[in-house]
Amino acid sequence: MSFDESYTTPDGRTIGGVLMEMRNITLRFGGVTAIKDISFDIRQGEIRAIIGPNGAGKTSMLNVINGFYHPQEGEIIFRGETRRRMRPYEAASQGISRTFQNVALFQGMSTLDNIMAGRTLKMHKNFFWQMLRYGPALQEEIEHRKVVEKIIDFLEIQSIRKKPVGSLPYGLQKRVELARALAAEPSLLLLDEPMAGMNVEEKEDMSRFILDVNDEFGTTIALIEHDMGVVMDLADRVVALDYGKKIADGTPQEVQSNQAVIDAYLGVAH
Amino acid sequence: MFYREAGQYKTSYKEDSAIFPILQDRIAIWFYLAVAFVIIPLFGSEFLINSVMIPFLVFALATIGLNILTGYTGQISLGHGAFMGVGAYSTYKLVTYFPDTNVVVLILLSGFFSAAVGMVFGLPSLKIKGFYLVVTTLAAQFFLEWAFIRIPWLYNYNDSGAIEVPQREVFNIIVTGPDASVLSRYFVVLSIVVVMTWIASNIIHGRIGRSWMMIRDMDIAAELIGVRPLFAKLSSFAVSSFYAGVAGALMVFLWLGAAEVESFDVNVSFQILFMVIIGGLGSLVGSFLGAAFIWILPIVIRAVPRIMGMDINASTVEQLNFMIVGALIVLFLIIEPHGLARMWAILKQKLRVWPFPY
Ligand SMILES: Nc1ncnc2c1ncn2[C@@H]1O[C@H](COP(=O)(O)OP(=O)(O)OP(=O)(O)O)[C@@H](O)[C@H]1O
Ligand SMILES: [Mg+2]
16 A cells, blocks of 8 residues: 555555554653554555553544544645644544544434534524524524435434434434534544444444445545454554554454454454 | 324325324414413403413523523523523613614514523533533622612613613604503514514424434434534523513513512522423423412412402411412422423323223
8 A cells, every 4th residue: 555546446446545643652641651652654545443451542543633622743635735733623624524433413302403403504594594493594504404314314224313312322312423524524533432332233334334434525534443353344454552652554354363353353352 | 081192184295294283282372372362351351361371471582592402402401590581681781772673673682682691601501511600600690689789881881770661652652651551562472472482493303402302311322323512502502691681671661660680690590490391391381380380379379368359468368478489399390300391291281081991
């Protein structure tokens, strides 16, 4: 694999050049170093998995990517430009959206409102029109509702549209969270353990959705996952972390057979 | 049987996004409006209109204001009594300086002053939450009370130290001052409350309302999605205090006729907060139910001994009143912490499936 050329995967998808590059990232919390001098990249259109034992620094890495944590050292290059320190919503407005390890839905709102919330950055009609819920504001609301309905159909959650998300089972909440992230029409989608706590059937559904998102919308996806079976099925490339350090990077097969990875997982007894 | 959406198919997202998608709910709204605009003025006694309905509507408006901040945005305020005062005092200054301007316009304008004050005291919410924010809003309350007393300019240097509402006409009808008829005051209050409720509902169901609720439910996720906390919180403080300010102005100009600082003290702040909590956090219907509960129930309790011919002295009735209302508040919150609005919703849900609950 050379760096800036695109290539075609065995299943016929085109992987482009580098979309985001992390260069020598170091992130510390007081005395704890969560990430130590890690470099890796995410290419346009690929599904990139981040694996590693508990506390390896995976979530911290996602938080760095979407601007929630600011690394003490290192550079982030997004779409060919070095990114300056920024607020999280700026990352969102650049097309980076995410889901969370512990579901972070808006518990008091309905499924529909949660997904509509994902379109916040795309709605601009001013206070005056909002007040009247008329003219441009109503039109905007309906336009976005249409997009949201497409996502609802896509993820097969029509029946829970009006339900408060707090009352939904965990697996469905994860799906609504994916829907909310998709509503922003991201170019880079970050998924933090999207299948944690799911049964086999739910995992299969979620895997299918992730593949479909990548395939149909060409969305680049970086996901954290513990289940090696899922990683082998989904990912084009895998980066493995342990104790905040990168220990392997490559195709799923390469990473799976890497001795450091095997040791790391055995050491933590998974 | 009669209350359900069966057979009412929505053929467009516009219909489904409507605020009352169920036909019966829309009929109910028209019914309430008819009662308020026609039945009560025709058949209501002066006592009912002046001492029950007008204050009920004023408090409902203030409760909507606080609900926007507390129920929808999750920021608690104990300064709303004083924000009502800002509306009242600024209306007083405005009617003094612009005696020929329509007083209704001035009352609405006064909302901008309370909105500005509310925003200033809302600034700490960007850094602090929960109890600490309560303390800063309480500080706002005491600071403003101090200002209402110590700045005689605010009450036009009256010897009484109070706002004395002058007579003003709208379309040749006297609406403020001692000679204003009960009905004219009632219609002004009712119209303003209805329009402002409709506007609140519109805001809440749109992008801005959602951004408030996002901040309330999970501020970190909201920010990652693209809500700017600064804008969401301050806009909520502004709108909320606007409502409180207009409610305060209505209270003084169209109900009390005169007011000094006691009308806006911390008890009022607490009273409105009770109305929000009893009615239901994050519910407009609840704001009305809560205001009705806290304002109308004591009136009913006071009337009971008189109607039943019992000879109980007034102060005993007052004590009983406190005890009964207090006990009911506790009881209600134990039964249904989400307030009257939730009870109302559950009742409607039962109606929808009645008579076959499965
Ligand atoms: N906000 C924070 N403050 C202090 N320490 C933190 C913070 N976030 C993460 N850490 C620390 O950084 C390290 C990496 O945590 P991180 O959550 O990134 O791990 P992870 O790989 O996602 O683990 P898991 O599989 O358990 O989710 C841990 O030691 C954690 O305690
Ligand atoms: Mg994690």
